Amino acid sequence: MAGGGPACKNHCRGPHRPDVRSCRSICREKDVPVLPALQPIDEDPGTCDIVKATQYGMLERCRELVEAGYDVRQADKENVTLLHWAAISNRQELVKYYISKGAVVDQLGGDLNSTPLHWAIRQGHLPMVTLLLKCGADPSLIDGEGFSSIHLAVLFQHVPIVAYLMSKGQNIDTADFSGLAPLMLSAQKVSRPEPTRFLLKFKPSLSAVGSVQKNTALHWAVTSGNVSAxxxxxxAGANMDIKNVKGETALDLAIQTQNRFIIYMLMEEGRMRSKRNKGLLRIMEKYELFLLLASCLTVLWAIGYVMNLSSDSWLGCLLLFLLVGMALSVRFFVGVKNLRYLPTALMLSSVFWMSVTWFFWFMPDILYVTNAIVEIPVMFSLVGRLYFFYKAWRTDPGYIKSSEKDKKENIAALAEAGCLDFRTFCTSCLVRKPLRSVHCVPCDSCVARYDPHSLWIAQCIGVGNHHYYLLFLSSLTVTSVWLLYQSLLYWSNHCITSYHADGAWTYFFEAVQVLFSNSRRAGLVTSP
Known part of the structure; x- marks a missing residue:
């Protein structure tokens, strides 16, 4: 806090978030260090005591009192030192001055027996945290509640401070006085997903258990009803079969708490994992994309076939049932991760059947009435569309990559420069973001010069493949316009109805009927 303000915004963070009126009482009940709500000072600064002068950042007054003989290591009646008050108020110049005058950087004080670093972390003062660590503060010390620095940062959801502590070598699996790792604490007491998601980026042990109840992070998340965790x-692949000291798995605890949504999540995940363990399904998992594409090709063919059947045909009903069954089987065999390729598979299947229709029916028909040279542009556009699609799909769009060492160095540099925020730092990728870079959620990566994620190629569009994507769209547009023009020529030559005489609806219906009947005669679909 730089200068004070409403107490509820500065002290009540983490698990408890009371309103303004009950803020200070709740803080005291929770043993959270409470900084008095600073009001505009009316009295003469020269008459302030050193505690008030520290809270208001009166450097000259503090110097005057210290030079007059005040011991900077002396605790007040609340067992709080000047360094504590300077840390909680984010008075960096005073912290430097007090340490230069002999203040102990890790001196314990307050009801929680905390260090100034603990107080600064509770308030989310990242600049103060960086300063205290530079001055030799020990982040591994435990306060009266049994929390180390990283546990407090997780509990109060200060993700930038967590990142900075990790960059300074804090162990992601360090245990507090109760034997809980930061990931367990986040799963148990933090409802927001950001701290848990951020901790998982550092690859903590998902099988680690607490020293008392032997619960894993998954056990704690289930017990507290933390759905996001x-x-x-x-x-992340947490083990569902680990049992705690009572012999209970995470599913057992979910059944005890009667949380139906978590029970469903655990049972569904167990079903998916058992499916992957089966030999045949493991083999099919390697060919999920091929299965998805083949299914889309079959579905589009079957839809056209059913539309060409008579309304009383039993084969049409059978095919409809087969289509529904195929859709369900595809959902069973294709994992959630690869379902994002469904729009791409549908687009490629449509392009395939459009190309087949043009090659086997439109092109021979057009060649009867015009020169073959007019078909060259559409042939080039068809080939170019597939080529540019492949290049846009396979080319690195500009993923921002960094080694673990570089990530920690960048975090430390940004924090110490005072600019470790979401405009310059991605908490998902742990990288410094260049200008015009955005984190893509489907790809789970930051992309340089990001353009929106394309559903049709299941790939981000960025600095690396932007030109290929534009060429793909251009060739797709040329092909679509040319095929539409040839379709109109074909319909006008083969439809027995007239647009002016019979109306648009009759003309369109007859054109579709002619298209499917001629496609069947051409051998693209077979009659029963």
Whole structure:
């Protein structure tokens, strides 16, 4: 806090978030160090005591009192030192001055027996945290509640401070006085997903258990009903079979708490994992994308076939049932991760059948009435579309990559420069973001010169493949316009109805009927 303000915004963070009126009482009940709500000072600064002068950042008054003989290591009636008050008020110049005058940087004080570093972390003062660590503060010390620095940063959801502590070598699996690692504490007491998601980026042990109840982070998330933490831990591959001291798995605890949504998540994840363990399904998992594409090709063919059947045909009903069954089987065999390629598979299947229709029916028909040279542009556009699609799909769009060492060095440099925020730092990728870079959620990576993620190629568009994507769209546009023009020529030559005489609806219906009947005669679909 730089200068004070409403107490509820500066002290009540983390698990408890009371309103303004009950803020200070709740803070005292929770043993959270409370800084008095600073009001504009009316009295003469020259008459302030040293504690008040420290809280208001009166450097000259503090110097005057210290030079007059005040011991900077002396604690007040609340057992709080000047360094504590300077840290909680984010008075960096005073911290430097007090340390130069002999203040102990790790001196314990307050009801929680905390260090100034603990107080600064509770308030989320990242500049103060960086300063105290530079001055030799020990982040591994435990306060009266049994929390180390990283546990407090996680508990109060100060993700930039967590990042800075990790960059300074803090162990991600360090245990507090109760034997809980930061990930367990986040799963148990933090409802927001950001701290848990951020901790998982540092690859903590998902199988670690507490020293008392032997619960894993997944156990704690289930017990507290933390749905977002359960989802993140399952996605990270947390072991569901580990039992606590009572012999209970995470699913057992979910059944005890009667949380139906978490029970469903755990059972669904167990079903998916058992599916992967089966030999045949493991083999099919390697060919999920091929299965998805083949299914889309079959579905589009079957839809056209059913539309060409008579309304009373039993084969049409059978095909509809087969289509539904195929859709369900695809959902069963294709994982959630590869389902994002569904729009791409549908687009490629449509392009395939459009190309086949043009090659086997439109092109021979057009060649009867015009020169073959007019078909060259559409042939080039078809080939170019597939080539540019492949290049846009396979080319690195500009993913921002960094080694673990570089990530920690960048975090430390940004924090010490006072600019470790979400405009310059990505908490998902742990990288410094260049200008015009954005974190893509589907790709889970930051992309340089990011353009929106394209559903049709299941790939980000960035500095690396932007030109290929534009060429793909251009060739797709040329092909679509040319095929539409040839379709109109074909319909006008083969439809027995007239647009002016019979109306648009009759003309369109007859054109579709002619298209499917001629496609069947051409051998693209077979009659029963």
């Amino acid at each position: 359960v989802e993140l831990l399952l996605e």
